Amino acid sequence: MLISLNHIYFILGALIAVVALLSFLDKGNPKRFLTGSFWGLYAVSFLFGNMISPVYMGVLAIAMAVIAGCGGVRMGKHEEAAVETRSDKAKKLGNWLFMPALLIPVITIIGTLGLKDFKVGSLQLLDKANITLVSLGMACVLALVAAMLLTKDKGLQPVKESRRLFDAIGWAAVLPQMLATLGALFAAAGVGQVVSNLVGAAIPVDNKFMVVLAYGVGMALFTMIMGNAFAAFPVMTAGIGLPLVVKMHGGDPAVLAAIGMFSGYCGTLMTPMAANYNIVPAALLDLPDKNGVIKAQVPTALMLLAVNIFLMYFLVF
Template sequence: MDLKFIQIGAGPANILGEAVWIIIGLITIFAGIKNLLDKENPSRIGTAVFWCSFGVVCAFGTWLPAKVSGALVIVMCMPPIFKRVKVGKTNAPTKEYTKSQYAKIGMKIFIPALTVAVCSLLFALFTNISSMVGVTVGVIISMLILRAYSPDNKPKVFLEGSERFLSMMGPLCMLPQLLGALGGIFTAAGVGEVIAGIVENVVPKGNVNLGIIVFAIGMVLFTMIMGNAFAAITVITVGIGGPFVLAYGADPVVIGMLALTCGYCGTLCTPMAANFNIVPVAILNMKDRWGVIKNQVVVAGIMLVVQICYMIIFK
């Protein structure tokens, strides 16, 4: 039974998705211009080049020639390589202001955050529109709720707050897009077939249990390299899962579902999954840069063993 009751044509749905990327790009360009004009930023030009290049690719990449987008990506990567992306002046609220606002709002402060999650879920379940559009709609509704909470929450506050969090994350925010593209490149380049040739010398044909173990561990290792389980599963399924597990009658639903969660175990253990493991360090100003990963490694190991056992039992 199809749960989606709001069907929108591919054209309008794509337009909404492009509109979201334009909004993201414009905010990113704003971050570049703000830092360029910020005399307190020790590397104004490098920071502006990075954020503006990133913003142009996000906002207008659909219409730019591929070579132009590629050139902008190269330009974008130069400032981070030479460590010329810095944080300038921030407009963070004071602790006193934060405490006074919490005294007025209380636990209702969580309603805007839940609104974003609920909108994303509703769009994913009941429409054929990207959940990213749902997140954007949720953010807009949350902004209206926050505005109702306090007249201090003007559009300028949201815009400067977006720039502040972008600056806190820095160049790490471009990793998800680059790693996702890398997964497509690996698949097109035939990396899966190369992996299959290597594994063929280790896993005897027909030994499904050993194939499952290698498949699961391969998902973990490749996700640690890629930083993204979705990018890894295509390559590893072509190279290991298909020829050494699924080809011998294993249930593709069980194997596919759990292979992906095995990849998530790798996500818990890698700095390449920057939005999960490095960005929180920056936002929370943690002293130990590897603190998040250190606290997740043991959990990841336990989860991996359990999932391998589950796949072997229910294959």
């Protein structure tokens, strides 16, 4: 194949490696060496993850946790354009500013649905096993090129802006990846069986609605703890979804999986652990309340969760 998920990892790893280098060179950061080391280790996980043994990758993750836990990841010094300059440029570009962001979902859909069987000669263009992720990665690259052409920014300016965002988020930027891995480890360790036993002791499992309620609410709550619905899904599905909803009551696994993930996403809206959804917007918008986004989303999330539970109850059986 021409473009695989590894190519996307290499691009992302190269970006983070440059961010690490800029952090090392930033004399305005009192902990520049620790900050640079944190992002450097993160870059290594993308660049050489498939070449490093799991044991050493675990050591790398622990090293990152130690650096972050000791307060080693700090905000660096950034040069920002004057507010007037940015406002004038924004007015000049108008609604075209939204074009790069809109390109990402459009190109992702085109790649996922239209290019999954496309070949160049005898070679598959995109990795069919990871078609959506590869399409998303390529969409982000093309959107970046479009943004540079639109704004006429050159050189390292996009990388510098990426570093500013990384600094604004801090160590929480790695949470989605770490928590998704943790979810897989929990499932492999048999946490799902423990959850199943606890639920079986707490609710009447012969009641279909109570089982669906436990699964939907459990997905939301575990997502709030883990910060990632993909981390919650294997645990809650192994513990409640498959043994109780599917096997005991004959539920449709496809409906269970789809609406179960939607229920998990409701939890995503209500937790600071989902840094990329809830902390990043607060940082980008310079909100005085870091949890302002979460507080605004909680009512909607609770209503959606209730709708998802009833949808599952009426559709899964």
